[in-house]
Amino acid sequence: MDLYYSPLACSLASRITVYEADAADRVSLHRVDTRAKRTADGADYLAINPKGQVPALRTDDGEVLTENAAILPYLADQFPGAGLAPASGLERYRLSQWLSFIGSELHKTVFTPLLSPTADEGAKAFARAAAPARLAYLDAHLTGREHLLDRFSVADAYLAAVLNWARFTAVDLGPYPAVAAYVDRLHKRPAVARAMQEEMGLFQAA
Template identity: 65%
Template sequence: MDLYFSPMACSMATRIAAYEAGAQINFLRVDTRASPKRVEDGTAFLSLNPMGQVPVLRADDGELIFENPVILQYVADRFPAAGLIPAEGAERRRVQKWLSFIGSELHTGVFIALLDPKAPEGAKAFARAAAAPRLAVLDAHLTGREFLQGRFSVADAYLFVMLTWARHVALDLTPYPALAAYRDRLQARPSVARALGEEFTLFKAAA
């Protein structure tokens, strides 16, 4: 499998999942600042994903898989022994619920505007206001829990990336102590610490 990624982007969640599963994945860096965007091997990235967004996963059979929640579930299902998503039933749907929540309510609903240097200040202010009730939901859910749902899952990997972005845009988690403690616990997890260290080093080198 090949993962097309950009350092500190949401593709880091798949790197975390791969390390959790002990999966062999080739990481191919995409220069999202180039025009047009290019993969490190010279491939035009738009020829792989017309939206120009990471992650993209090339499966062993050559299939190109798009969209972060879909890729995360694919990796989890490909390596079931890691237990990154339940195989079926209500427990699986609960993990899928959190993947959807993170993708729509946080990734798109909050961080797209906060991370986009071209977004107007009004959009950024709206996103910051929108963050509060969403973070409160997570904080309430994580009170007394170690992970989002039972054991560590791909939803936790995805949420951790969002919480690293919160630091980057100075989104204060102090009002959400359970969420802040959760972030700190995950950051100490070996797979997370490894992925974060590698990607932050790449990100800083390109800055």
């Protein structure tokens, strides 16, 4: 499989998933310049993913998947022994619920405007105003819990990538103690620490 990523983008969740599954030998990582729409070897990334965004995953069958909500469960299903996604039942739908919440309510609503160099102050103000209710909801859920589901899942990998942006956007997690403690736990998890260290190095070297 081929995973297309950009350092510290939401594709970090896929790298975390690959490391959690101990599957680095099964997945080739390809860096993408999302502004130039080129891969590190100069290939036209739009020919791989016409949306020009990361992540994208080329499967062993040559199919291309995009969007975290599709790629992360797919990766989990390729390595079922890692237990990164419930196989079926209500818990599988709970996984979809959290992937959707992270993607729509945190990733796109809060952090995308704050990270965007082209978003105007109105968009950034909307994002800052939207953050407290969403983080409070997450904080309530995580109070007394280690993970979003009963064990670490690809939803936690995605949330780790998204909450990592708080330090770049001045989003204060201090008022949400369960969220802050959750982030601290994640950063001590070997696969998460490895993925973040690697991508931070790549990001700083760019």
